[in-house]
Amino acid sequence: SLALAAESPAEPLNPIVITASREPNDYGSALTRLGLTGRTILEMPDSATIIPRGLMDDQGARGVLGLIGNDSSMGENYAPLGYYEILSIRGFTLDNASGYKRSGLTIANESSMPLENKERVELLKGVAGFEAGLAAPGGVVNYVTKQPTDTPLRRITLELSGRGTRYAHADLGGRMGRFGYRFNAAHEEFQPYVKEAVGHREFLSSALDWRLGENAVFGIDADWQKKSQLSVPGYQPLGGTALPPDVRPEKMLNKQPWSEPVVVEAQNLGARF
Numbered sequence: 001s002l003a004l005a006a007e008s009p010a011e012p013l014n015p016i017v018i019t020a021s022r023e024p025n026d027y028g029s030a031l032t033r034l035g036l037t038g039r040t041i042l043e044m045p046d047s048a049t050i051i052p053r054g055l056m057d058d059q060g061a062r063g064v065l066g067l068i069g070n071d072s073s074m075g076e077n078y079a080p081l082g083y084y085e086i087l088s089i090r091g092f093t094l095d096n097a098s099g100y101k102r103s104g105l106t107i108a109n110e111s112s113m114p115l116e117n118k119e120r121v122e123l124l125k126g127v128a129g130f131e132a133g134l135a136a137p138g139g140v141v142n143y144v145t146k147q148p149t150d151t152p153l154r155r156i157t158l159e160l161s162g163r164g165t166r167y168a169h170a171d172l173g174g175r176m177g178r179f180g181y182r183f184n185a186a187h188e189e190f191q192p193y194v195k196e197a198v199g200h201r202e203f204l205s206s207a208l209d210w211r212l213g214e215n216a217v218f219g220i221d222a223d224w225q226k227k228s229q230l231s232v233p234g235y236q237p238l239g240g241t242a243l244p245p246d247v248r249p250e251k252m253l254n255k256q257p258w259s260e261p262v263v264v265e266a267q268n269l270g271a272r273f
Contacts, residue, residue: 034122034142049123053146060159062115062167062188064141073125081197082231082262084112089125092138099135101142103221103270106133111266114225116169117184117205119146145221145270148180148209149173164191182207182221190229196252199229199261219272226265230254 032050033040041048049071061067064085068074077093079085086109087094094100096109115121122142128135153173160166166189173182186203205223212218233253235244 032120034124046128047125049125051121051123053119056115056118056121062186063112064115064121066115067121071123071125074123080232080234081192081194082199082229084110084264087141089123089138089141092136094138094141095134095136098133099138099140101140102268103145103272104142105270107268111225111264112227113143114186114201114203114223115143116171116186116203117146117182117207117221117223118143120144145205145207145223146171146173146182146184147207147219147221148175148182150175150180153182161191163193165189166191178211180209180211184223194232194252196255197230197232199227201225201227201229217273220270222267222269224265224267226263228261228263230259231262 034044034048034050041050051067051070055070056067059066064087065076065079068076068087073090075088075091077086077088079087086096087099094109098106100107100109100113102113122144123139124142125139127137128140151174153171155171157169157171158167167186168188169184169186171182171184174180184203184205186201188201190197190199190201192198203223203225205221207219207221209217209219230252231254235247235253238244
């Protein structure tokens, strides 16, 4: 029986074909068009990273600090609890006046950038001047805002953390004839790992567009955020040489009767044709 089995011809195996659809803003997709120039990553002689909406939702990120772990070249330059974030790329601090963009337009980085109304975050690394104008050597961060959807969208997110942070977010989109809309609203009560650094924030945004014709669209989007939270000051070496003893990460040095929270209210408005 062994000889007969060895002499019989092997039956060919049927091929297995695996197919899947690819969204245009998949993480790392070479076909993603950057908001800065409208060209795809495949066409650019630069190093860029795309963080899409799906990845932000999966990671529960509500600020840019929740995303820096997706790219080893990103880091915090100064980002204590209760303050706005200053980032670095490849060890170079981003310029607060030119290193941050919102849908391709430069914004001042003097408040925390919310992610509820962002479709993706684009990181252009290295020499970015010829793509984004004036830029620091590290690169540029571009926050691309959500746009109206062609199909009705109704999404509500509720979260409660183990420390007591409460979060609610509503995302509504759709179209009525030639007019499209996208609304986002969020409320958050902070209970971070530093017990005294409590606070809250409110956020509202809208994006509207009007399809004037087959090849013409006018759009306008705006957002508003107010955030109030006690900031956490950092420890410094005693005399510039000795580390302070018994440093505990949950200890709040700013918890005094006269301490006031850091309150920032910011608005952004953009239009496109």
